[in-house]
Amino acid sequence: MRATDEDVRVQVLLVEDDDSIARSLDESLRAAGYEVRHVSTGRDAVETMSTGAGWAEVVLLDLGLPDMDGYDVCRAIRAESDVPIIVVTARGEELDRVLGLELGADDYIVKPFGFRELIARIRAVMRRTEGGRTAVTEPDGADDAVEVGPLRIDRRTHRVTLDDGGSEVEIALTPKEFELLSFLAEDAGAVRTRSDIVEHVWDANWYGPTKTVDAHVAGIRRKLGDARWIGAVRGVGFRLEVPDAGSG
């Protein structure tokens, strides 16, 4: 799992007071090819950003810091720099999110998150800000569409079409079905675990019936007209695959 395609190490400022989380994140991020600087207080974070300005390319900011209110840290960093900030919180409630994002955070991730989900968020934020901050109006339509066989998923317009032997059929999905399908399509053929799906499509703090993912998968399968589009891997999760044209 490499941070970027180029051989340049992305620098991450990790603001986290919980040592155990900080150490494992540090190790995992380094193993994944990131350069990490860890501070455990809000004051250190603000200081690092103001003195060594321009060092960090991404800030991972835990909102529950011992010395300062996380929102104040967020505002202080934003006052100094345009660096993407991903807020880490144990409280997934609406209020925290709105506040976090309004104060200048670019994304949030709620505990207990998995490492894969964290990497996905970091990449997404960096992609957005690299394009967005240099040229706000730059259309990046091509990158937002994914094609898997005859299936085309357009993230920008939230449209899904299926090439049914020459004629394009539009598939009407609910927002959650769309999120699920596009998450599977990001890495077609690879198995996505249930907890990854829940975390990405809902979030780590979501609670619902255990078969919610299955119900959504069944709904998408029916709308695509072929159950083989989404294969189940027993006890693990689901993967998107193009049905064998010959038999189906």
Next chain:
Amino acid sequence: MRFRLLLVMLGVVAVVLAVHDIPLAWHLERVERDRFVTKLERDAFVIAGRAEEALEGGTAADEPIIAALVDRYSAQEDVRVAVVDADATGVVGSDEDVLQEDFSNRPEFASALRGEPTTGERYSSTLGEELFFVAVPVLSGEEVVGAVRISAPERVVSDRAASRVRGLLAVALISLAIAVAVAWVFARSVIRPLARLRTATDELASGDLDARADETAGPREVRALASSFNSMANRLPLLVEQQRAFAGTTSHQLRTPLTALRLRLERLAAEVDADPHLRDSVQESLAETDRLRRMIEGLLALSRADDAAAAVVTVDLAAVLRDRADYWKPLAEERDVTIDVDVPPAVEVSVVPGALEQIVDNLVDNALEVSPEGSRLRLAATAVPRGVELHVADEGPGLSEQDRQRAFDRFWRGDNAAPGGSGLGLAIVHQLAAAGNGRAELRRSPSGGLDAVVTLRTPSA
């Protein structure tokens, strides 16, 4: 309590009346008897005075005068009168058969003719009843010239005494009635504030934390009790709030160590990728962290359901059931389970916002878990008094009576429940139903499977 107060009051008054009235009645009876004797004696002397001349002279001319007197007197008083001469031979009487009869064998005449007035009672074989009598001598100077006897049946005397006792009894009954009335008013003044206090307690027990007792009504002790109740009721929301806050904060706090655990396991998973045995073991540990996560989120969902009790909204149950059935149908079909929806065109129910979808989803989720291939799952809504019953019935193996009771407990899980469940789904259903003043229960469906029934309030009820 009201009847006990009444009984105590009645008992006390009855004992007082008995202690007082029984000797009084006995005394009254004796007084009455003495008065009657005195009266008869006086009358007998009057008659004797009138009879003196007639008996002395032996002239028959005066007899009709005495006879008329005796007749008038005996008619008036329901008594019998007999006048005898010195030889104890009947001269005048209220009855015809007195004339010429020999009374010398009657002890009262014998003593009267000796000059001694006599009173007493004896059994008259002639009349066949107990007699009460007074006999006095007729004196002419010092000489006894005859005797007068007035007799009355014993019952005349006892009737007079009885009427006195009846009077006494009437007074006693009136006293008792007054005592009952006073006790009733007193009992009410104690009971009514107690009853109101009880209503407040019931309201509080059923979850209305704003219920308070009236501290201004009733006796001082009841007011003190009401005041204690109110201070308890004032503390209760605080305690409930603390408990809720505890569940919430704890769950939030658990997320941080859980994150650390998960990140470390993921690190480990990457390291041991080459060893299939270790890799599986780490993967299973990761699955356990996911289960822990679900439990934490379930507990938070439960504490949110606790908080939701405030506002209710009106929702069309039929529309929600049809919508959720459409949502679950693709998955059910994959598992070869048919979902039947049996609802009227529209059924309005009163629930906490968003609760109905969660309730139906949790119940269908459970039902699908146990539904065998080829079976049917029935969603229905039926009207019941003051509410609507929502049914989710499966054709699975069902649960024992005991398990059906316990299934709503937090963390309860069936013997063959799917792995990864939190054991909180039904607890949340129960909490969400209760938040809208409804209730949830599990019954046996006709097929032997489980029929999950949630009774919801209709908006008007």
